[in-house]
Amino acid sequence: MRTQNATAYRFLTPYLLIFAIFWVWPIISSFLISFQATRTVPWRFAPTFNWGRLIGDPAFYNALKNTLLILVIQVPVMISLAIVMAVLLNSPLLKARGLYRFAFFAPVVVGEVAYSAVFRLMFSLDFGIINKLLNSVGLPKVDWFSNVTPAMALIMIAVTWRWAGYNAIIILAGLQSIPDDVYEAATLDRVSRVKQFFHITLPLLKPVIVFCAVLSIIGTMQLFTEPFLITERGGPGGGTETLGLLLYRQGFRSLNFGYASAVAYTMAGLAIAITLVQLWLTREPK
């Protein structure tokens, strides 16, 4: 095929222009800003100013610890749940499939603010429906907002509720692309359904699951709205403070763009590192 440079770039230009202005330049710019002292005008180049502070900042380590803790617990739980949802929804024995699909997929359309408000109300100490229900079956009330462990659990529950169905949609699409004759052959050979799941379904789903895991890790890495609104600015006492919140606080409350950019690049570095590890762990055996 002959090259069609002029035509192709005419179609691409508007998109690439937006990309250059609002992505390429900012990626470079925030890298440069992270090496500048931005608390005084004019900004000046000070290579260790923000990064030096970051390395010794307890608030940074607290946010990093919380973010990683949420990451290593919430993402595997959610992905496992999403796999269970997708496999069960895919069963030919299921009746009223539409209703079940609605139940699991509906949170996908719910905005962060709307669901944060509902979770905050549902889990409130004295009047929250969750504590009332716990009480009614004889369990003690949980103070979801004043203690760190329940507050972290609440954030993870909320994020899992919001995103499990989203991942289930992707995994279900992956399941439906597995040809039926694979299972027919296994059934003829009297391979049990549990064995079929672990030895046929899961290996074939691996690329899709990795895709979901990578997207979830990048999403959770930037977690902001839930600790901002549900546990009120990362409370109690910074117990649910995340890197996303730290960036918001430093960048847009203290207007310290240099330090916030250093936090942003730390998040990017972590996301890229985790993605690479994930891809390496799940690489195709040669």
Add this chain to the structure above:
Amino acid sequence: MSSRSQARLGRSLLLHLVLTPLALIWLFPLWMMVVFSTMPDNGIFSPDIELLPHGNFIDNVNNLQRDTNFVGAIGISVSVAVTYTFLSVLLTSMAGWALARYEFHGKGAVVAIIFGTITLPYAVVLIPQFIMVARDFALANTWIALIVPPLFNSLGVLFMRQAFSMMPAELFDAARVEGVKEWRIFLFVALPLARPMLAALAIILFLASWNNYLWPLLINSQPGAMTAPVALGTLIGLTKVSWGGIMAGAVMLTVPMLIVFVLLQRHFIAGIAAGAVK
């Protein structure tokens, strides 16, 4: 009954026994959102367990409107989401078309860069975007600030590239032989053929704009310029505020999208699943 169909019945029963409680738990927050939105504040903050809707929805909407201009914010959200969806569908399908149907210098680099941005956290561009739009362009609290920066969308381009590259080349070559210009082929041959994919993309983009929170929170923070989620978010955590009102706002943000979801489920699911099936 044969033992085989008995086993089948048992498995079916087990399936529904596992899935039904899980589905009810998943529906519970949405159900409670509706219930709370219909309760007076003294009902929400009472020691009783209330699981059924009351009749206070309209009062709550009025309470919300008293706390913040939510109707105005909804107006902004709708206008912005519609404009954004139209522009973004246009830009991403043009770019997807170029990547699917033409050979040109730098194609590999463009595709690689677009893929690369998928795994790059948005946090990295947030601060310079803010400085640029708010300070350099002085566009804070405008519609342009809400619409233009999010127009870059990598999954959308990859989705449309996939859609256009699956179409048979003869369709377009026939038009070319007759001397039809490339942009007319794109507009009048390719786009109509891609209608189901465009619908899926449009729904996903509309939803993303409608629910977008962090960027509008930062860039449009003045009361008259806030989108609906931002306006609602400002109320959460205030003391003298109607929680019934907040819940009515949450319902107004959520229920229209749920209805769209039910009506256009197929497109919705296609749009989301497309991310993984490359």
